[in-house]
Amino acid sequence: MKRYKILLLVADGLGDRPIRFLNGRTPLEAADKPNLNSILRSSLAGLMDPIEPGIVPGSDTSHLAIFGLNPRVYYKGRGSFxxxxxxxxxxxxxxxxxxxxxxxxxxxxxxxxxxxxxxxxxxxxxxxxxxxxxxxxxxxxxxxxxxxxxxxxxxxxxxxxxxxxxxxxxxxxxxxxxxxxxxxxxxxxxxxxxxxxxxxxxxxxxxxxxxxxxxxxxxxxxxxxxxxxxxxxHTELPKLKDYTSLRGAAVSATALIKGVCRSLGMHVVTPPRATGGVDTDYLSKAAHTVKLLKEDYDLVFLHIKATDAASHDGNAPEKVKAIEMIDKVVGRILDGVGSEIVILFTGDHATPVEVKEHTGDPVPVMLYTPDSIVPDYLSDFNEREARKGSLKIVGLNIMHLLLNYSNRASKYGA
Amino acid sequence: MKRYKILLLVADGLGDRPIRFLNGRTPLEAADKPNLNSILRSSLAGLMDPIEPGIVPGSDTSHLAIFGLNPRVYYKGRGSFxxxxxxxxxxxxxxxxxxxxxxxxxxxxxxxxxxxxxxxxxxxxxxxxxxxxxxxxxxxxxxxxxxxxxxxxxxxxxxxxxxxxxxxxxxxxxxxxxxxxxxxxxxxxxxxxxxxxxxxxxxxxxxxxxxxxxxxxxxxxxxxxxxxxxxxxHTELPKLKDYTSLRGAAVSATALIKGVCRSLGMHVVTPPRATGGVDTDYLSKAAHTVKLLKEDYDLVFLHIKATDAASHDGNAPEKVKAIEMIDKVVGRILDGVGSEIVILFTGDHATPVEVKEHTGDPVPVMLYTPDSIVPDYLSDFNEREARKGSLKIVGLNIMHLLLNYSNRASKYGA
Incomplete structure (x- = not known):
């Protein structure tokens, strides 16, 4: 089987709740997402609890889990990140x-x-x-x-x-x-x-x-x-390359997340005009992601902070706009590298606009693979539809799922 | 409540993906399964990750988990099995x-x-x-x-x-x-x-x-x-009888699986003409299973390797045929012992025909009990329908589910 490259796309604070201002819809429900919904047809989907059900994750603990390291074991505080x-x-x-x-x-x-x-x-x-x-x-x-x-x-x-x-x-x-x-x-x-x-x-x-x-x-x-x-x-963390065999690169403008990625030995890029805010240059990030995927990296992690920033500001339209820009980013990346790639899209936690803080709600997750699989047939990628999907996972499952569906996993046993 | 006997039926490498040759159906979808679908009406059903989501199981690690022993603790390599x-x-x-x-x-x-x-x-x-x-x-x-x-x-x-x-x-x-x-x-x-x-x-x-x-x-x-x-x-493993109280017998022609079962102290039978291949004598296996269920065993484990062998050969029609023979085996067993029996049918991992190797995809699982329960009302037992079922389990859950639905479980606490 062909070993695919992997795009891990994390929108910070993506998960949300129904918002009065959006007529009871969540920002994901309100956003126009033609590119995401197009690959959704061939995707697994569902809900992820970054740490465990109900635990309110920080962006650092959640990213550690998503990258396969149990934060209960490896997390020592955010200062060094x-x-x-x-x-x-x-x-x-x-x-x-x-x-x-x-x-x-x-x-x-x-x-x-x-x-x-x-x-x-x-x-x-x-x-x-x-x-x-x-x-x-x-x-x-x-x-x-x-x-x-x-x-x-x-x-x-x-x-x-x-x-x-x-x-x-x-x-x-x-x-x-x-x-x-x-x-x-x-x-x-x-x-x-x-x-x-x-x-x-x-x-x-x-x-x-x-x-x-x-x-x-x-x-x-x-x-x-x-x-x-x-x-x-500061304590040294295991390196992504050692425990997954994946050569990883990260595109992020957020110090905390860049620090997590550097701790894992990943190559970290902050593109010009990427700010970690709602004013970030999405397409510059997309272009750098495409470039890294075409280079010698197996996994490129793209982090978008704007969704979380809009949530902390209680700004629903800004969050909807950020999601629509993320959808455009996905389109650019697919244009740039083609559809022979595994894509996982999720959030590192929920930051509901009406709460303005992280919460322990599960976040929607979708996993696209070019291979023929039984997909989950969701009509839209959002918190409500995600309940119908087959994925009911925690953050620590993600690296294993990516290795499996990119045909890069080693067999455990015989 | 009546304590039922248990049939644990594992088709090796059962799980699959949509196959072009089968017009986008999986082998389970393509196979005619009147006996399985008949008991499905009174069954729980769903998906099982033998180890964890995305982990690609070997048959040995997966069977350890299905028999209730965490392979992370007990697995030391396949040689001794x-x-x-x-x-x-x-x-x-x-x-x-x-x-x-x-x-x-x-x-x-x-x-x-x-x-x-x-x-x-x-x-x-x-x-x-x-x-x-x-x-x-x-x-x-x-x-x-x-x-x-x-x-x-x-x-x-x-x-x-x-x-x-x-x-x-x-x-x-x-x-x-x-x-x-x-x-x-x-x-x-x-x-x-x-x-x-x-x-x-x-x-x-x-x-x-x-x-x-x-x-x-x-x-x-x-x-x-x-x-x-x-x-x-070689390290001694806990014995099934000790940790579940179940007297167990196994019917298998595959050395690795027989070894796992012997390690757990089960009585192991290899019927005449059972080969561990697609040419196995299914009905000889069915007859021996019926015989053991009528003897002093509480749980009879029937292992069929043909599904995995067909998958490794990339042979979709052979896999469909193997599943149809397994359905006949279920019919024979029900004829032989009646329907007052708990039956769990699943695979130990997926071996998609188009991949020809084990993958970390979840596998469908169904659990029939003669008692009145709220069933999952699936219309067919396959990867797609299984998504609608209530079971979202890992291999380590299976023994507990069998003990519960056969009315043999002990209460944990007071």
Whole structure:
């Protein structure tokens, strides 16, 4: 049998519920999807619980499961994924924090958790921090720029621990917090001390910078601190190539997802004008996906964040539009590589527009293969029709299904 | 409630996909199945993933699961199952190899991996080897005849390991391989040495035999070596009677499956003219099944290999015919024991005719019970209709379902 290449297409937060504004339809039901529905005729379809029924997945835990690694075993926190996604090279034992450039007043009370969110000087501020703060108490410190106000902070050295609390109070009008050991170990105590000294250094470097002086002059909130949260230890993950034999590439503009993919040893591409938002350049992503599928990769993973972003904003029309653009992306890819390809389309979790947060609802899944199979004969790809399909799966099943239907699976036993 | 006897009927490789030659129908759809469809009206039905969705099962791992033992825990390789199926008595720690009588030239290059496949002298050759080679370096050696060119080889002794590589190069025109230790242990090193000395002895015994001299005179390839592969350690498995309370008997002509059943402590019967092929005597198997059901057995497992054999040959009409014969077998059994019996019919995996290999597709399953239950009202037992049924199960569920619907289950809890 021919071994097909694989497109794994994940729309972040795809799953939804009936929306009043859409006359009781879900965004998938409301969206026009000629390309998806065309391959649906030869597809398996159904519902997937990314982790387990009812468990509300994060995008990181869900993607780990979809890529075949049980998050109960492999997930250690999102900090190191974000740092990897932001370009960090991490070694076993490094401690990564998620950070925000933020604004505090002279009493260390948080005025703006995002320093105005749009921070045109983020690049310069990160460079400044890396120049001025290279180590604290013998611990190496590195800063990596994320999107908008986000920055990853990585500590490298002996005897560090991720069992330290956040300096981020997670609310405005509250004082920043002192990091504390979350367990009775020397490592945790020492790491908390390093984090607190680091925070003092960051405040003094940023407060003294001309960039912030200019921001204040222009009436903008100064980025005078990096709030830290979610310490996580970097541990090496198994590599996709080793446990599936698949050479994998990823197309994504979302740091967290890029970090997961880098952790799995995948080649990660962020096409020009791909933003991880509703303003992303879908067709640039499609073009890069086609290019990678024509190269030496067996599996190309295409991640679209816009569906989730629209959901968090409670914007149903924007989510419908994102799905319609995804359908166009599928059309472009089929035009580019032909239909001799296995395609799995799903979401990593539901983010219902009326909830604006991730939920543990199952998400629709469809699996197209060029081979002759008994398809599920759904008339449309959406949450309601998916109930009639034969797939009732969890995220951990997906890699096995892809290997099977692309004729790449090894027999278990004789 | 009455405790019913149980017929567990497994058609090897039953599951399939739409076949062009059958106008897009699967063999199950194309086959005439009056007896199965008659009991289907009072049956549960649906789809089963023998291991997990997408995992491509071997017949051994799948049967372990169907009999209620998780292969991830209990499966150690097929060698010991085949040896047991060929009649070996194995003790904990014995090392079993799968072997082929094969033909090599004077440079130890494999000319025919099956010594012509049909080997009428196999019985005599096995007897010769058992007479001439009883031990190597203090390790006891036994040979057991399998079907056609197949032979199981068992090593018994202290300090042996299954971590040794094959002598079988798995291809013609290649030299036979020297066995090597696959881990750094004295046991593995010693076992590899024994295997290599054993191979030298086998070659000299077989080359000198008059049987091979006569084969050469008749223009046939001499069976002058036994190629060894798939070393596996025999470990005792839990017994079906202990973990289900069911006294079990098996009707099968396939060494691998007979070995699995013997491992579980079942009584194994191979009726006359049952071949494990498409030429098997179905009605002889049916008669023996009826006989065993009338005896003191609670569960009789009837295994039919013909469906898988037809699939591996890519022969759709042969597979349709095999299914129609299985339907007749069901009719005979119902005639013989009446309808006061629980019947589960399924496959151990899919072997689609157009793929010719096992795949990880789910397989249809039906469960008939004489008691009044809410049935699934399928109009026909096949892959397409099975999607409408209520069963969405894995192999490990089957024993529990059989115990429940035969009124033999014990309550879990109070």
């Amino acid at each position: 974000e740092a990897l996604g932001a370009g960090a090279e991490l070694r076993e034992g490094d401690i990564a924090f998620r950070g925000n450039f933020a604004t505090i007043d002279e009493n260390f009370v948080v005025i703006d958790r995002r320093a105005g969110r749009r921070l045109d000087e983020a690049e310069q501020l990160v460079a400044l921090l890396n120049r001025e703060i290279q180590e604290v108490d013998g611990v190496r410190v590195r800063f990596y720029r994320g999107t908008e106000h986000r920055v990853s902070v990585v500590l490298s050295g002996e005897k560090l621990s991720d069992k330290v609390s956040d300096t981020d109070p997670h609310e405005v009008h509250k004082k920043i917090l002192r990091a504390e050991a979350r367990e009775y170990t020397e490592e945790a105590k020492r790491t908390a001390e390093v984090v607190n000294k680091l925070t003092d250094r960051i405040i003094s470097v940023l407060s003294a910078s001309h960039i912030n002086k200019e921001r204040i002059e222009r009436g903008l909130p100064p980025a005078n601190i990096v709030l830290l949260r979610g310490a996580s230890t | 085949e040896a047991l199926g060929a009649g070996a008595e194995l003790r904990e720690g014995d090392i079993a190899f799968r072997g082929n009588f094969a033909t090599i030239d004077e440079n130890f290059v494999v000319i025919d991996r099956r010594a012509g496949r049909r080997l009428d002298e196999a019985e005599q050759l096995v007897a010769l080897l058992n007479r001439e080679i009883q031990e190597v370096d203090g390790v006891r050696v036994r040979f057991y005849r399998g079907t056609e060119h197949r032979v199981s080889v068992v090593l018994s002794g202290e300090k042996l390991s299954d971590k040794v590589s094959d002598t079988d190069p798995h291809e013609v025109h290649k030299k036979i391989l020297r066995a090597e230790a696959r881990e750094y242990t004295e046991e593995a090193k010693r076992t590899a040495e024994v295997v290599n000395k054993l191979t030298d002895r086998i070659i000299s015994v077989l080359s000198a035999s008059h049987i091979n001299k006569e084969r050469i005179e008749r223009g046939l390839p001499p069976a002058n070596i036994v190629l060894l592969r798939g070393a596996s350690t």
